[in-house]
Amino acid sequence: xxxxxxxxxxxxxxxxxxxxxxxxxxxxxxxxxxxxxxxxxxxxxxxxxxxxxxxxxxxxxxxxxxxxxxxxxxxxxxxxxxxxxxxxxxxxxxxxxxxxxxxxxxxxxxxxxxxxxx
Numbered sequence: 501x502x503x504x505x506x507x508x509x510x511x512x513x514x515x516x517x518x519x520x521x522x523x524x525x526x527x528x529x530x531x532x533x534x535x536x537x538x539x540x541x542x543x544x545x546x547x548x549x550x551x552x553x554x555x556x557x558x559x560x561x562x563x564x565x566x567x568x569x570x571x572x573x574x575x576x577x578x579x580x581x582x583x584x585x586x587x588x589x590x591x592x593x594x595x596x597x598x599x600x601x602x603x604x605x606x607x608x609x610x611x612x613x614x615x616x617x618x
Contacts, residue, residue, distance in 0.1 A: 503537060504546060505568045512561045519558035522547045 511520045511528040520528070522543050529537050550564045551557055 501568060501570075505564075507532065507537075508561060508564055508568075517558070519560050521556070521558045524558075 507525065507529050508520070510532065511525055512518050514528070515524065522540075525547070526538065526540060526543050529543075546564075546567065547559065548555075550559055550567050
């Protein structure tokens with residue numbers, strides 16, 4: 501994705517109106533490297549998602565922002581991460597309470613033994 505972002509930034513900066521279409525992207529990608537980095541199918545996928553399904557339009561760099569955002573996570577990943585944090589917190593608090601109770605018991609037991617009876 502870093503390569504795609506770099507190519508999109510350079511290609512839109514060189515265009516007159518700051519926009520690029522799929523063919524222009526593929527041409528710029530081919531001319532800026534020794535090897536062909538992207539197939540037409542890969543470029544089609546990138547432009548499909550960036551253009552939200554509209555075909556054949558010229559897109560600005562801002563149209564690719566959501567697609568290129570490194571902080572984006574799939575909704576299922578976010579829910580799983582939250583569930584893991586909750587489970588870890590529950591387990592952690594349970595173990596913490598158990599350790600605290602054991603510590604209090606040991607402290608209370610030693611305190612009772614050190615006091616003389618009677």
